[in-house]
Structures are given as structure tokens and as C-alpha cells.
Amino acid sequence: MRLHFQKPGMFTTIQDAGRLGYQDFGVPIGGALDRAAMQLANLLVGNAVFEPVLEITLLGPSIQVEGSGQIAITGAHLSPMLNGLPFPMNATVQIANGDFIEFGIAVHGCRAYLSVGGEWRVERWLGSTSPLPSMREALLPNNTIRKGASLKVNTRPFPNTLKIEVETQMKMNFQVMQGPEFDLFAPDVIGHFFSNKFKVSAAANRMGVRLEDSLPGPLPNLEMISSGIVPGTVQVTPSGQVIVLLADAQTTGGYPRIANIISADLDALAQLKPGDTVGFSL
Amino acid sequence: MEFKKYGDSALLINFEQVITRGINAEVLALSAAIQAAKWEGVRFVIPAYCSLTVGYDNGSIGYADLCEKIMLIEQELTVEKLSINTRKLSIPVCYEPPYSIDHDELVEVLGMPFDEIIHIHTSTVFHMYMMGFLPGFAYMGKWPEGFSVPRKSIPRANVPALSVGLAGQQTGIYPVESPGGWQIIGQTPIPVFIPHNNEPFLFMPGDEVRFYSISSNLFQQIKEGITEGCFNYEEIYG
Structure with missing residues (x-):
């Protein structure tokens, strides 16, 4: 099967489980931000759960399909359509030669995942399809979908069709653990952090989510020596801005880390979009 | 050494919070020992100036067990093991325009002629402390005391790409074109990030x-x- 992208969408990349073990060279882990959604998409088409998938952000691509096979779409509800009719979410869908897939408005969530049953013929670097981020554009491997791009998958017959009921309740409260510099923050500031809601700003991407509402002072007045960063780290800038770091974040940073979001809540971070409000609890 | 939980699947080991070769050598030696041990469940390490982050799969190993294992191998680290890496690299840099983008600003903030700044840069023996910021971006230090360069x-x-920058008492080379706040003193023709090499990082x-x-x-x-593949990389070692 070949997918021909007539429109690339706002930001569509080919993601998998990412690359572990190169973080000491400054290489971020990368990979699908909503790993559960990636795994479900692959399960529905009979793939191993960490096979590549398309990660689709808010505005989806338009795809002309050549050849037949199975496709599943999971994660955010971005109004997927198949030949002008609603594309069933969280289900195995038989796709025929000439079918047309497109997306509409974002009903809930931020990132959808599209799987194709079979072997993806795509570039990998250090074992992963995940494009390296830079602040301007993604670097290698060349897996950021552009207008006119084509994607080849060697499909195989998958006899089952599955449909899974997935809860669509958005998570707005995130459970955290105390971060490494938690004790440097004044009790008032910590109180504010836990009792207030924060709005997700427009500066939200695969590297991190910047929150609009700042923490009041006094903030830790220290020049921190750069230290390792892990996904889910919540750091506070000298001006009080709160930034939640995701899988494409730089591997080192120098801002005090007030909290770390627990692993179980990381997938839900992927579904935050600008304008959403979030809170944190211990 | 101070162990801290860093979320539910990483731990942070803080050494004395200073930038010195001695402390950094301890970080790097411990990092190398953890990698060499190949314990089940350890997913990645991030050695930095004076801290070490260890990411682990909390389904395979618990925080307390991992701390204990790390403390045990730390006790076995000897002086010889602290200096595993003895590589010496010589990197050519062109300090002329158009590569010395921040020539004027550097002269102003350091209050000395550019030749003197080049002299300090070429006569200092730098130590590569850590990588971060971008894939293959090496943080090297330190400039002599009293020559701190503001970002x-x-x-x-x-x-x-390949611009050589200065910030604080550090120098570094941008592996790829990128936004950045370091003052640019020149550029090297030597690629520091070669993605499709067996060893992608210089x-x-x-x-x-x-x-x-x-x-x-x-x-x-x-x-x-x-570009033509006839550069002898041996020239930069030794």
C-alpha cells in the first residue's frame, strides 16, 4: 500500500518507540508522545505495538491511498473521514485501492495515530523512525510528512477486525512527584503551583508545553549547572514560567525542576492543546 | 554523592555542584561503569558537569535496588578508572570573517583585541565535560578565570552549522544549524555530527x-x- 499525501497536515511525523541509550550524546528519546494510542493503533492492524505509526497533530493530512490493506486511527478525535464518511476510530478498517482519507475539526485531544498493517518502508536512524527535533524543523531521519510525500507499507493479510471502546475523557489534572529542586521553592510558590490551574500556551510542541500563567515570586535565585532532563520534567524559568518537557526535549537543561509527572500520566500530556487548562497534584 | 528520585523512572546523582575536571571525571567514570554493567532495566544515562541522570524501567528494577548497585560500583572506582578517556583532539578553526560573526561584540565585552581572544582560545587546553542542547553539542571548558563571556x-x-561559540567560561561547536545564544568566534571545517557514520559523534x-x-x-x-572523502581524520587526533 502507498499513502500519497496531498496535504501534509499541520505537523505529521512517523513515530515509534523512540531511541534509548544515546541520551549521553544529546539525542532526545523521541517517539510517539501518546504511547498507549500508538500501541492500540498497531494492535488493531495486527502489528507489533512499537511499529511505526503516523503521529498527526490537530490538523490532519489528506491521503490518497494506492493499494489495499488495514488502517486504524486512535488517540485524538480529529474528525477522520474515509471517502467523505466518518472513519471509525479505534477499529480495524479495511481500505481499498483509491480510498481517500482526510481530517476535519479537532473534537478532542491534540494527537491522533494512524497505523497501517504491515512492514513500513521508512528511514530509521539509530533504530528509530522518530525525526530529530531542532527548534525550527525536524532533522533526520527524514520522516516529517511534506506535501506530495509518499509512504510505502508492505501490507499483509490480517484476518481479524477489532473495535475497542476507548474512554474519551480528557485528563486535566496531572499527578506529580517532587522534582529534584522542589525544596528550593518557597512554600507560597509551591502552594500556588498545586492550587492553581494553568492554561496551555500556543508554545506547545513535541519538545515541551509552555504554560501561560506564571508562578509568583520569590523564585529560586540560582544559576543552576546544566543537568540531565527526562520526559515529564516540570521546570520553572527565572520569570516564573512553567514548562512541561516532553520526549523531544533537550537532554540537558539549567532551570530548577519543581516536579516530575508520573509515567502513567505522560500519554495524556500528548493530548493537551493550546487553551486547555491543567492542574498538578502530589 | 546525593541520590534523588527524578520522577518514577529516573534517578539523579548530584556530585559537589562545581565545574571542575576532577568532579566531572568522577561523573564520567560512574556513568561508564553503569553502562558497562549492563544491568537489566537501565535505559539511559545522562552524565553532565557534576551530576548523573540514570533512566530506568521501574518494572524491572526499583529505585532502592538501583541506588544500592550504583553505590557498590562507585566504591570500586579507582584512580585509574577515573581517567578512561585519554583522547587528545586538535581542531582547526577559522577565526576570520565571515565566520567570526561576533568579532565586534566579543572585543567589546571582553575589552581586548580580537587577536588576544584568539590567543586565549588556541592556548587553552579544553576538557569536554558533557553533551546536550543538540545531538553532538559538546560543552567544553574552561576559559581562564576572569574571562567570562555573556550570552x-x-x-x-x-x-x-560548525560555528564555534563562547558562553560563560565554556566553548562549544554547533553540530547543525540552529538557533543559539553563544557568541560566535569562528567556524571549524570538521563535521562534529556525522549521522550515518558508525560513530556519529566526533x-x-x-x-x-x-x-x-x-x-x-x-x-x-x-x-x-x-566533501571529497580524502580528508585524513587522523590529523585531528594526537
Whole structure:
């Protein structure tokens, strides 16, 4: 099967489980931000759960399909359509030669995942399809979908069709653990952090989510020596801005880390979009 | 050493919070020992100036067990093991325009002629402390005390690839074109990030690095040699 992208969408990349073990060279882990959604998409088409998938952000691509096979779409509800009719979410869908897939408005969530049953013929670097981020554009491997791009998958017959009921309740409260510099923050500031809601700003991407509402002072007045960063780290800038770091974040940073979001809540971070409000609890 | 939980699947080991070769050597030695041990469940390490982050799969190993294992191997680290990496690299840099983008600002903030700044840069033996910021971006230090270089007040949107920058008492090379706030003193023709090589990164933590000045003519020659595949990389080692 070949997918021909007539429109690339706002930001569509080919993601998998990412690359572990190169973080000491400054290489971020990368990979699908909503790993559960990636795994479900692959399960529905009979793939191993960490096979590549398309990660689709808010505005989806338009795809002309050549050849037949199975496709599943999971994660955010971005109004997927198949030949002008609603594309069933969280289900195995038989796709025929000439079918047309497109997306509409974002009903809930931020990132959808599209799987194709079979072997993806795509570039990998250090074992992963995940494009390296830079602040301007993604670097290698060349897996950021552009207008006119084509994607080849060697499909195989998958006899089952599955449909899974997935809860669509958005998570707005995130459970955290105390971060490494938690004790440097004044009790008032910590109180504010836990009792207030924060709005997700427009500066939200695969590297991190910047929150609009700042923490009041006094903030830790220290020049921190750069230290390792892990996904889910919540750091506070000298001006009080709160930034939640995701899988494409730089591997080192120098801002005090007030909290770390627990692993179980990381997938839900992927579904935050600008304008959403979030809170944190211990 | 101080162990801290860093979320539910990483731990942070803080050493004395100073930037010195001695402390950094301890970080790098412990990091290498953890990697060599290949314990089940350890997913990645991030050695930094004076801290070490260890990411683990909390389904395979618990925080307390991992701390205990790390403390045990730390006790076995000897002076010899602290200096595993003895590589010495010599990196050519062209300090002429158009590569010395921040020539004027550097002269102003350091209050000395550019030749003198080049002299400090080429006569200091730098130690590669850590990688971060971008894949293959090596943080090297330190400038002599008293020569701290302030970052640019507004970061540059596009720093050309292989630009050599200064910030604080550090120097570093941008592996790829990127936004950045370091003051640019020159550019090297030597690629520091070669994605499809077996070893994609030129530098390793613990490297001893010296810079030497080359003309823009030689810069072009080396660059062409690299493009044509006839540059002898042995030249930069030793």
C-alpha cells in the first residue's frame, strides 16, 4: 500500500518507540508522545505495538491511498473521514485501492495515530523512525510528512477486525512527584503551583508545553549547572514560567525542576492543546 | 554523592555542584561503569558537569535496588578508572570573517583585541565535560578565570552549522544549524555530527581538546577534502 499525501497536515511525523541509550550524546528519546494510542493503533492492524505509526497533530493530512490493506486511527478525535464518511476510530478498517482519507475539526485531544498493517518502508536512524527535533524543523531521519510525500507499507493479510471502546475523557489534572529542586521553592510558590490551574500556551510542541500563567515570586535565585532532563520534567524559568518537557526535549537543561509527572500520566500530556487548562497534584 | 528520585523512572546523582575536571571525571567514570554493567532495566544515562541522570524501567528494577548497585560500583572506582578517556583532539578553526560573526561584540565585552581572544582560545587546553542542547553539542571548558563571556541578550535565530561559540567560561561547536545564544568566534571545517557514520559523534566526554587557527584558504581546502572523502581524520587526533 502507498499513502500519497496531498496535504501534509499541520505537523505529521512517523513515530515509534523512540531511541534509548544515546541520551549521553544529546539525542532526545523521541517517539510517539501518546504511547498507549500508538500501541492500540498497531494492535488493531495486527502489528507489533512499537511499529511505526503516523503521529498527526490537530490538523490532519489528506491521503490518497494506492493499494489495499488495514488502517486504524486512535488517540485524538480529529474528525477522520474515509471517502467523505466518518472513519471509525479505534477499529480495524479495511481500505481499498483509491480510498481517500482526510481530517476535519479537532473534537478532542491534540494527537491522533494512524497505523497501517504491515512492514513500513521508512528511514530509521539509530533504530528509530522518530525525526530529530531542532527548534525550527525536524532533522533526520527524514520522516516529517511534506506535501506530495509518499509512504510505502508492505501490507499483509490480517484476518481479524477489532473495535475497542476507548474512554474519551480528557485528563486535566496531572499527578506529580517532587522534582529534584522542589525544596528550593518557597512554600507560597509551591502552594500556588498545586492550587492553581494553568492554561496551555500556543508554545506547545513535541519538545515541551509552555504554560501561560506564571508562578509568583520569590523564585529560586540560582544559576543552576546544566543537568540531565527526562520526559515529564516540570521546570520553572527565572520569570516564573512553567514548562512541561516532553520526549523531544533537550537532554540537558539549567532551570530548577519543581516536579516530575508520573509515567502513567505522560500519554495524556500528548493530548493537551493550546487553551486547555491543567492542574498538578502530589 | 546525593541520590534523588527524578520522577518514577529516573534517578539523579548530584556530585559537589562545581565545574571542575576532577568532579566531572568522577561523573564520567560512574556513568561508564553503569553502562558497562549492563544491568537489566537501565535505559539511559545522562552524565553532565557534576551530576548523573540514570533512566530506568521501574518494572524491572526499583529505585532502592538501583541506588544500592550504583553505590557498590562507585566504591570500586579507582584512580585509574577515573581517567578512561585519554583522547587528545586538535581542531582547526577559522577565526576570520565571515565566520567570526561576533568579532565586534566579543572585543567589546571582553575589552581586548580580537587577536588576544584568539590567543586565549588556541592556548587553552579544553576538557569536554558533557553533551546536550543538540545531538553532538559538546560543552567544553574552561576559559581562564576572569574571562567570562555573556550570552547574546537576544539569541540568534540561525547559527550556522560548525560555528564555534563562547558562553560563560565554556566553548562549544554547533553540530547543525540552529538557533543559539553563544557568541560566535569562528567556524571549524570538521563535521562534529556525522549521522550515518558508525560513530556519529566526533567528541566523547572526557576528551582533551585544543583549537588552532587556520586561514580561510585552508578552511576551504579542508572542507573540500571532507566533501571529497580524502580528508585524513587522523590529523585531528594526537
